[in-house]
Amino acid sequence: MKTSNTILIFFTLSLLFSSSFGAVQDFCVADLSGPQGPAGYSCKNANKVTVDDFVYHGLAAKGNTTNIIKAAVTTAFDSQFPGVNGLGISLARADLAPGGVIPFHTHPGGTEILILLEGTLCAGFVSSSANQVFFKTLNKGDVMVFPQGLLHFQLNSGKGEALFFVGFNSPNPGLQLLDFALFKNNLPTELVAAATFLDVAQIKKLKGVLGGTG
Amino acid sequence: MKTSNTILIFFTLSLLFSSSFGAVQDFCVADLSGPQGPAGYSCKNANKVTVDDFVYHGLAAKGNTTNIIKAAVTTAFDSQFPGVNGLGISLARADLAPGGVIPFHTHPGGTEILILLEGTLCAGFVSSSANQVFFKTLNKGDVMVFPQGLLHFQLNSGKGEALFFVGFNSPNPGLQLLDFALFKNNLPTELVAAATFLDVAQIKKLKGVLGGTG
Amino acid sequence: MKTSNTILIFFTLSLLFSSSFGAVQDFCVADLSGPQGPAGYSCKNANKVTVDDFVYHGLAAKGNTTNIIKAAVTTAFDSQFPGVNGLGISLARADLAPGGVIPFHTHPGGTEILILLEGTLCAGFVSSSANQVFFKTLNKGDVMVFPQGLLHFQLNSGKGEALFFVGFNSPNPGLQLLDFALFKNNLPTELVAAATFLDVAQIKKLKGVLGGTG
Amino acid sequence: MKTSNTILIFFTLSLLFSSSFGAVQDFCVADLSGPQGPAGYSCKNANKVTVDDFVYHGLAAKGNTTNIIKAAVTTAFDSQFPGVNGLGISLARADLAPGGVIPFHTHPGGTEILILLEGTLCAGFVSSSANQVFFKTLNKGDVMVFPQGLLHFQLNSGKGEALFFVGFNSPNPGLQLLDFALFKNNLPTELVAAATFLDVAQIKKLKGVLGGTG
Amino acid sequence: MKTSNTILIFFTLSLLFSSSFGAVQDFCVADLSGPQGPAGYSCKNANKVTVDDFVYHGLAAKGNTTNIIKAAVTTAFDSQFPGVNGLGISLARADLAPGGVIPFHTHPGGTEILILLEGTLCAGFVSSSANQVFFKTLNKGDVMVFPQGLLHFQLNSGKGEALFFVGFNSPNPGLQLLDFALFKNNLPTELVAAATFLDVAQIKKLKGVLGGTG
Amino acid sequence: MKTSNTILIFFTLSLLFSSSFGAVQDFCVADLSGPQGPAGYSCKNANKVTVDDFVYHGLAAKGNTTNIIKAAVTTAFDSQFPGVNGLGISLARADLAPGGVIPFHTHPGGTEILILLEGTLCAGFVSSSANQVFFKTLNKGDVMVFPQGLLHFQLNSGKGEALFFVGFNSPNPGLQLLDFALFKNNLPTELVAAATFLDVAQIKKLKGVLGGTG
Known part of the structure; x- marks a missing residue:
């Protein structure tokens, strides 16, 4: 490839492919002020999207666990983290003080996968077919999956604090706490x-x- | 749990979970005047949604069967019943006078399941693979399923009136009547x-x- | 079109299209004894499928309501009605004696649409986002939709019996009764x-x- | 990067990633003899898959148009071309002699996109909502899309032969010919x-x- | 059927079915100026849709191959061909001069199926599980499928020009050229x-x- | 509720709901030895499923980073963690020694969400539409999302070790390393x-x- 061709090449290649794909929808960062549809929020203008739309800092800090359940759940769902809109994924963190619990709840719109980072957890879910309980004590580094829509709970069964993260296969899985x-x-x-x-x-x-x- | 803690508990629990989930999309009641997309209508403002958005009275009355097909179909699709928008489901009722028929038709966007409540029906569909006809006389209480997109018909084969309801796995399955x-x-x-x-x-x-x- | 060409035409047309489509998957009637996968049961051999695979009689009879909830739910899900396998739809009937109730429950895998055929019903669901209750008294012919995965209940609030049918957008929506x-x-x-x-x-x-x- | 490290690097990198991904499902070439489920055929053993599973020669030859419709449709659906199983796509070719026609038909399971390569075509479909006809004369190189499940036809309106290819967004869209x-x-x-x-x-x-x- | 009934029949049948289905969503032609969501563009007003929305002329002409890759790709994606919006399908054509190549690339959002119309092509893709290469020389009329998201290339390995069309199971599959x-x-x-x-x-x-x- | 009724109630309630739901598919734990289909592995017999099928210990230990990329990726995909089969979710951990990197790669079948637990990371992806690079330095607790199918990388830009977990919206997203x-x-x-x-x-x-x- 001769150097003298570089400028020509640059122009022709650019023209060749670029113009057609202006609206390719690699992503659809939520425009929280636009109309919402069954598939999620409207997309932010692609020209205004920056890397900061895909990065979220809100899960870095421990939640406040001085409450009745001695626990806190902090979410990175589409309404907090617009970058996940339309991408079928989201994340949340849970902090549990000693004796803390995330009481029985369901996620109407998604399956949950949990990774325990600190402490000891007693976690479980109940099947709908036979009301069978699947529960187990988890230790640091253990992973557990909770199938979509089933009642489940997580309880700090250790002496110290517990910290875990959960992933969902929806940008907005919902959270229905039974007691609430x-x-x-x-x-x-x-x-x-x-x-x-x-x-x-x-x-x-x-x-x-x-x-x-x- | 001591009574003296009640007020504290109330506040902390409320703060803990409520604020984050303002936009959780449990449902997306159709705003029939907003922009429509491939997944359906825009969502009505969640603050204005009431139980009446999820209830529909339009299938209660018998349709008028004094017409050529001696039959009437009344639908509860998204444009009539905005509550089903985005929920992947809808319903319709069919009334057939003696000799009435729902002529050959397809639903481009959904499978149909039928429950016969009154009368006797001859119902059938044709497979695409082998042009095989699956038809049968149904009696009160019988259920029949019509796979998506296949030509099917329902004919009142009894002496009295016939009434059935059909469910669809789409808020808007469409209805393409062959003769039309x-x-x-x-x-x-x-x-x-x-x-x-x-x-x-x-x-x-x-x-x-x-x-x-x- | 001359009569003399009929036989020729018959053969050529048949050969033209038929042979290629032997396996077109218009439907996949469940073979309950075969391997099951995430999308449902294996398909019954298409050559053995008859119209009876698409018709179900099990919802015709009233369920036995002489029990604690004074109610009965009878389902036409894929394991009872193999014809719906893979078609994304199913049906159930509910009979409620006076005072009967279908207690709080969820369907992990589907949205429910209800048509009340007899009696008076108090039915409701709770949203996950704001724990808002949407409940209403339904009369004969009324339709109500219950979004996927949310806790809901139906209660016979009349003096006589109540009968309703519910459709689901899944061949196997599941049923998780809270008390169970x-x-x-x-x-x-x-x-x-x-x-x-x-x-x-x-x-x-x-x-x-x-x-x-x- | 020193040459002396090459062998070490080769081993460690290989071990690092390779072993975990033996079953990554990049594709699922149909095993036509295995059990079939709602999502398609079982997968052929990945170790026996070769490039020939992804290549199909059956559309190269012109179909025989000496029949009543003066046309031939040749398909590359999953049962003919096992490589498309599970991939949500397929292809077919159509040859039309002068006066040839692909009569009114539907594809229950997919949308069709057509590219005309030879001749002149009159093609159209009918909407279900308003029975509106959308038809047009197409010339060489024209593309037309036929939305899922709607009745449509293609007719050779030129003096010579017509040839077109159609793509589908299903490995097995089905073909229901109205007359059949x-x-x-x-x-x-x-x-x-x-x-x-x-x-x-x-x-x-x-x-x-x-x-x-x- | 007596002639004298014709007018009556016309009116009653029309009234019977037509009014309910004004918004049946057979299609959703893109309104490129409206809000975009995760499922695609907003729908153009159905009353203004014509057959020209479903026909595209932009693939008829050969692309300009006087560039570094000696090749041209011309697309009929939703932003060029609004009729495919929401229909899960699209098309593109590729012209390759002698020595031309479509370099390694992926389509993040769709599987590709190729039909070679002119020339000789060396085409291949790499599996992610075992980095196995599947490549082959294709001749006129050969079809090849490239599973979603995998790196692939097409190279004119003949002496003359090459022309092929590719179908995608997305209205906007995207195109990520490795070098770019x-x-x-x-x-x-x-x-x-x-x-x-x-x-x-x-x-x-x-x-x-x-x-x-x- | 009188105690004397307890036994009666127990029996009737059990009979009422339990028998119908033996095959409700709350989950489909992979039977790695059974036939595989486009939707995943066959389901393990539900009677043999235990809580251990939903718990995975394999991500607890740090991976071995003494290799050319000074990094290790450990996955909890369906072939390692059969409990996620059919649930549309999975997890992986990445350990990076100082200078370590996860080189440019794609996941053909899923979107990735990352949470950084230790160290400092430079992570980025490239859009397909405009080849725009979105990269950023992440600190402990930061979350980043990588849209499906796009090329991305992660590089330990700090002085110490880096540890992060990634969630996927697929039980088997695949991993295509560019260099491989x-x-x-x-x-x-x-x-x-x-x-x-x-x-x-x-x-x-x-x-x-x-x-x-x-």
Whole structure:
């Protein structure tokens, strides 16, 4: 390849392929102010996308665990981390003080994979077909997968703190905490009782704790 | 759990999880006036969504069967029932007077499952691989499934009225009625003839019935 | 078209298209004895498929509601109705005696659409984003949709019996009943307590009712 | 990088990454004799896959157009070309003698894109929403797309031969020829008549041509 | 069917089905000026869609091959051919002068199927699992499939020109040319060297050819 | 609820729901010895599945970084961790000694999300549309997402070791290392040269390092 051809080559190659692909959708960084559809947020103008749209700092700090569950969940879902919009993936971190717990919950829109980085965890899920419980004590470095939509929990079973990260195969898997769904809203106590077989006193107690009414 | 902690607990738990999930996309009720994309309609503002968006009354009444096919189809697709937008599901009801028929048709975008509630039905579909016909007389309570995209029909083969509901795995499966596609538009008669091997007289007759031109 | 050409035409047309499409996969009726994969059951040999594979009689009869929930759910999922395998759809019927209830549950793998055929129903679901309750009294003919993976319930709020059908956008949506997941297995009481904040006495009572141990 | 390190490097790099990925599923060439599932055929043993599994010669030759439609369709679907199994794509060629036609048909499982290589074509499809006809005369080099599941046709409107290729977004899109579905099987004439509004004489005539019975 | 009923029939049938399906989404022609989402462009108003939205003339002409690679790729992706938006399919043509090559590249979002129309081609791809090369000399009429995301190339190995068309199972599969990704941007030379093990001189040479900086 | 009813209740509730759901597919743990299909491995018999199928210990230990890239990648894909089969998710860990690098590579089948746990990383990817480089120095706790199919790299830019985990939205995303694809096989040098524009000497040098032939 002769040097004298370099400029010619540069121009022709550039013209050859570049112009056609202006809208190739390698990614669709969320424009949180635009219209939202079933597949996610509208895309930010590609010309304004920078590397900072693909980097998120919000999981670096430990969450505040001085609360009733002695635990904190911090998420990097599409509404916090617009870069994952449309990419079918997201991440979250969980910090658990001694005795801390992520109570029974589901993710309506995704499977979860967990990697334990610190401490000891008792984690489990329940199958829908046979109500079979799959639970186990996890140690540092252990990985566990929780199939989509099934009830699961994680409990710090060690003496120190526990830290883990979870990945999801959705930019927005959702998180439905059982106690919140049942007791932290205005669903009438008698309806909760009828639909759960829990005692009224139990329901009222937890509604009281969580601020539910009715 | 001491009562004195209740207020503290209420605040910390609320702060802990609530703020992060404002945009979790549990659903995407159609905003019929917003832009539409390949995955469906834009989402209605979540703050304005009420239970009425998820409830539809339009299938309660029997359709008017005083027409040529002695039948009526009433749909609860996304454009009528915005709550199903993005959820991959919809419903329709069919009423057939004695002698009524839902003529050969396809749903380009979905599989159909039928439950017969009243009457007797002769229903069938044709496979594409071997042009094999799968048809059967259904009685009250029978269920039949029609695989996606295949030509099928339902015919009231009893003496009384027939009523059935059909579910689809799409919020908008489409409905392409064979007679309408061939005869209820301006496709020139000679083209219809060439592409169907039907006689010109037959085509003109049905174009006349259905209001087709050309 | 001359009659004398008919036989020739018949042969050439048949040869032209038929041979190539022997394996076109219009459907994949489940072979319940074959290997199962992530997408469903293996397909029954296409040559042995008949219309009876696509018709199911199991939803015609009312379920037995003489039980604690005064209700019965009868399903037409792939393991009962092999014809829906691979077609992304299924159906179930629910019968509720007066006072009957389908307690809080989720379907991990699908959205549900309900059509009420008899009686009066109080039905609702809880969103994951804001723990908002969407519930409403439904009358005959009303349709309601329950987005995938969210906790929901249906309760006979009338004086007579209630009957409804539900469609799913999966041949096997699963059904996770909250009470069964929590109390009908060997998950130790202290773990249930820690992961739900329910009182130990409440848990033991319901474990007793449902046959759970631990 | 010193030459003396080459051998060491070779070994360590090989060990580092290779062993873990023995089953990475870059492709799943169809084992036509193995069990079939909703997602396609079983995969051929990866160790026996060669480049010849990804190359197909069957579209090179012109099809025989000495038949009633004066046309031939030759497919490279998964059952003919096992390399496309699981890859969501396939191809077919069509040859049309003067006056030849690919009559009205649908592909239940895929969208079609056409490129005309020789001759002049009149091609069109009908929308399901409004029975609107979209048809046009295509010339050499023109491309046309036919949305999934909609009735469409292609007709040689020139004086010479026509040749085109079509791509599909499925390894097995299926092909349901309208005339075959209606007239080339044992669906009773009175049922065809009831479900199409065609005259009995017309039906019997085409059943005769195509070898249908009943 | 009596003639006197024709008008009545026309009206009732029209009313029966037509009104409900105004928004059936048979297609979603791209509105290139509207908001874009993860599933593609917004849909053009259905009332303004014509057959010309589904026909593309841009692949009819041979591309200009007087450039360094002696080849030209012309695409019919969604941004050039709005009719394919949302339909999961697209097409491109490639012209190669003698000695021409489409250098190593990937399509991040789709599988490719190739049909060779003129000339002789040496085409191949590399598996990710075992770095196995699958390459072969193709002749006129041969078809080859390139599984999604794998590095592949096509090289004119004959004496004359080569022409082929490629189909994709995405309206926008993307095209990442290896040389462009490495050398036609501002990624610092030392980073390219570290991440490729190529010599600095080699990198600088190709950056010079392609106009890369840093 | 009277105690005397407990046994009755237990039986009726159990009978009511349990029998129907024996095959509900909450998960499909890979049977590595069974047939594989496009959607993944066959499912292990559900009765033999235990919690150990959902837990993986293989990412706990640091990989061996005494190699040319001073880095190690350890994967928890379906072939190592059968529990993720069919669940659309997987995980891997990467250890980088000072100066270590994960060279340019792609994942043909999935998007990657990274969380940096130790050290300092320079990570980046190249868009296909404009060959734009998105790279950035990441610190402990930073998250970065790499869209599906695009070339990317990670380089230890700090003085100490670096450790990160990556999640994928596929149980088997694949890993195509650029250098391995080009130089660690038997693709003839002249073909590599023609398809990359690299100098023959450069190719031979790297083939030598990686054990490629031809």
